[in-house]
Amino acid sequence: MSKFRKKGNSGPAAINTSSLPDIVFMLLFFFMVATTTKEVDPLVKITNAEGAGVTDLTPFKQRSEIDFVYLGEPNHGDANLFEKGIAVQYDGILHPNGIHHIGQWKLEKFSSKPGDFTAPRENVITCFKADAHVPMGIIFQARDILQDLEFYSIAYAAQEMGNKTEYDIREQ
């Protein structure tokens, strides 16, 4: 009797899960290699501008030769508090002085680079990550300040448009 009962209790055969860790590790390594870490959480709304033939910035990021400035409407709060309704984000903060703060911020960033960083100011790129509808006047204000401080390298962030041939531009 007991022999029979035992057989009935065993139920469906258990699935062997010993290879599960391997599969998950494989996924993990794929994501570690294929992605880059987020530097800061964006505090402004950014719809990327699009363009063809853009340069990949990953090598510059690895050498910490690039600083990002984010421009756009703020995610929270009243946009009218900012000049022309455009907030400017440096690292983690929206600075009340907006674009006029960029000089001071760049100088602080440059002096806090590691000691073995011998690159001249010219080699540190300032990348503007701006919303598609940001007016160019602001960016040229920033250019003037950077020119005075001899940070001559800049970059206009854009997303690769791939096979698309039409630009997404607001008509008025």
Added chain:
Amino acid sequence: MLGSKRDREDAPEINAGSMADIAFLLLIFFLVTTTMDQDTAYLRKIPKKVETTQQQQSQVEEKNIYKITINSRQVIQARDSIIQPDAIGTLNSRIKHFYLVNRDRKTNRDIDYPYYAFGSVELYQNNLDNQINRLEALENQEVIDDNTRRRIDQALDAIGQWRKKLEMAKLYTRHSGKREMPEIAFEAHIRLESFLDTDYSAYVAVQSEVEKAITELRDEESVQLFGVPYSRMNALVQQRIAENSPEVRMYQERMELIETLFPLKLIEVKPKR
């Protein structure tokens, strides 16, 4: 054999049941903290500040300027044509045209477009020799004052430049089989003007068209000369720049030649209104 079997039986088994959990935890952490899209951008330089008065500004001839203006409604004027925002894609062929019109012409040139100069190995060698002679003459002077010293510096500068040009001409002649190397007028440039309230996306679209035009020109030339597109060499050099191997240096030389043949001179003008 017998012994090993015993060992296996005796070794305590580590419980790997929680391994999957740990790996999942790590996986989810990376999924949350990373982004898939790469950061990409157009790299540009701000020109150095120069103190000039109004009178000192030398006038660049109209034919050497390709002027693009974007107004506050994203309508573009490129030279005399008006381009609506939905037709920006036609800009790159216009820019290519600007570069190529007079490229193979020594006579019968279009007077509205930049002229080309034709250099050759002999010409550059000649110029180099002249500068070396000049330097020797200057150094052999009996009195060397500040003025002479300045001229010596100038001569040294010129020698460096002609030497570079000479190397380029040799490289060009070797790969193209042509004796003369076409060089666009030094002053030829693209002038990009915008308004204070031009959209960033429109400005970037024009940058994209400029980049596209120049990349296509360079790629075509590079394939003709070396059988490899310029953009591929560029990507390779960017990746392996720290190596400093002979191969990388060869590619750098070739890229320099292509960049001299098709220079990207883009002047971004500060908007006034």
